[in-house]
Amino acid sequence: MTASLPFAGEPVVPNDLPPVYPAPMNASLRETLRTDDRLDECRTMAIECLKGGLNAGSHFHEVWIRDLNTFLVPALEAVPQAQVREALLEFLHFQGEDGNIPDGVVAEKKHDPYYKHFLRAETLPGRMSMKNDVSADQESSFVQAVARYVRTTGDRSLLSETVKGRTCLDRALAAMDFLWNCRWSEKHGLICNAATIDWHDVQPEDSHGLEMDENSHRAVGVYSNALALLALDDLFSLDCLDAETAAKWTHRREALATSVRAVLWDAERGKFVPHRYLEEGSPFPPELDEDAIFFPLGTALAVRAGLLSAEETAHSWAATLEAVRRAGAASVGFSPWPPYPAGCYAAKGIQPWGYANGGDWTWWGAQTVAAYADAGYGTEAYAALLPMVERVLRDREFFEWYDRDNVPAGKVKDPSPELLGQGWGALAKGAAQFRGAAGTLVIAIDLLRSL
Numbered sequence: 001m002t003a004s005l006p007f008a009g010e011p012v013v014p015n016d017l018p019p020v021y022p023a024p025m026n027a028s029l030r031e032t033l034r035t036d037d038r039l040d041e042c043r044t045m046a047i048e049c050l051k052g053g054l055n056a057g058s059h060f061h062e063v064w065i066r067d068l069n070t071f072l073v074p075a076l077e078a079v080p081q082a083q084v085r086e087a088l089l090e091f092l093h094f095q096g097e098d099g100n101i102p103d104g105v106v107a108e109k110k111h112d113p114y115y116k117h118f119l120r121a122e123t124l125p126g127r128m129s130m131k132n133d134v135s136a137d138q139e140s141s142f143v144q145a146v147a148r149y150v151r152t153t154g155d156r157s158l159l160s161e162t163v164k165g166r167t168c169l170d171r172a173l174a175a176m177d178f179l180w181n182c183r184w185s186e187k188h189g190l191i192c193n194a195a196t197i198d199w200h201d202v203q204p205e206d207s208h209g210l211e212m213d214e215n216s217h218r219a220v221g222v223y224s225n226a227l228a229l230l231a232l233d234d235l236f237s238l239d240c241l242d243a244e245t246a247a248k249w250t251h252r253r254e255a256l257a258t259s260v261r262a263v264l265w266d267a268e269r270g271k272f273v274p275h276r277y278l279e280e281g282s283p284f285p286p287e288l289d290e291d292a293i294f295f296p297l298g299t300a301l302a303v304r305a306g307l308l309s310a311e312e313t314a315h316s317w318a319a320t321l322e323a324v325r326r327a328g329a330a331s332v333g334f335s336p337w338p339p340y341p342a343g344c345y346a347a348k349g350i351q352p353w354g355y356a357n358g359g360d361w362t363w364w365g366a367q368t369v370a371a372y373a374d375a376g377y378g379t380e381a382y383a384a385l386l387p388m389v390e391r392v393l394r395d396r397e398f399f400e401w402y403d404r405d406n407v408p409a410g411k412v413k414d415p416s417p418e419l420l421g422q423g424w425g426a427l428a429k430g431a432a433q434f435r436g437a438a439g440t441l442v443i444a445i446d447l448l449r450s451l
Helices: 026-037 036-048 065-078 082-093 140-152 168-182 222-237 245-266 294-306 310-327 360-376 378-397 419-420 435-450
Strands: 105-107 125-132 189-196 218-220
Touching: 026 378, 026 435, 036 378, 036 435, 065 140, 065 435, 082 105, 082 140, 082 168, 125 378, 140 168, 140 222, 168 222, 168 245, 168 419, 189 222, 189 245, 189 435, 222 245, 222 294, 294 310, 294 360, 310 360, 360 378, 360 435, 378 435
Parallel strands: none
Antiparallel strands: 105 125, 189 218
């Protein structure tokens, strides 16, 4: 009998834990939330951070769509509305004929040399784009960002704005079609991408980790599919589709939600499995019990997308808290539990407790808080938010991520050629102001105060 590949700690099995149901929010707690000076100070700092622009942070020149989507609403409070509108339209100049949306757009000669391939557009001189195609969240992020912009500003003219002969709405629908046409697993009835960790964007097979090739192992997982469901929900909220188009996407949404449950939900454990693989199979050694690993953020998005019952949500919240406890992590931004064992991912820095494999990200922890707050866990979400707020106030900065000792980390500002050659994980050191962390904290604070 082959011994199992050891984890850094015991996995959590949600169904083995007592469920944690939401406590009622009373008048006293609402008053505490309203008057908590820590939230005010953190929010003020965050808006100041967002005034710096729409690029991901002080060490990043690129405007990335997955980042911009998560901080777009508070960014509208920090920068001119026209600037946000123009940033969204820039992505459409680089949209592929198949509907795909790039990861990022950046000024010429300011791009990160770590990315290997860039596109230029005759209709947008001076700018270039790149795409990390091991992920399948760019299109959903774009559609959700457009919907959030329109809903927040009331500027419906964005939907009819024309780029390269097609309206923004038409291109948004083409982006969603791309997922069904080009990132689709017929076997599973789900959107597929590479075998990335929870919400992360690094595949295991090579040290670069950002581009799918003949060595990639395609997989379906909860994060990309839950995000697509949420993007469609946001699009529906605009009431901008004709009857035929709305019926098409309503049917697709219903079928996708059904497949997520049928393929990815482990009823015995009460959790989502990390991956189900396409014909290439798993990239991991057979000794790895991958199904034991818990992805907190993907689960939180599934909660927000309405994929879990109240009982399942109670067990998922219990598992999220227990994972943080077992990891010794500082916040619910920690993922995954347990980390993948050493050697599973080729990129340096993706070892246990590294960048994508045991890092603690305020950017996603605040979204986890918001997801459970939306599900009725306002009291618990407030308690979970405070460790992230307090370290911002302690460090006077919005760092990209934290290690297991709650020490800030982030991207190296000026990497050497030697570091560039070692892969993405080698760059995941140092510190950088990070607008995703700032923006998602504002959203979580505002949501809690609105309950």
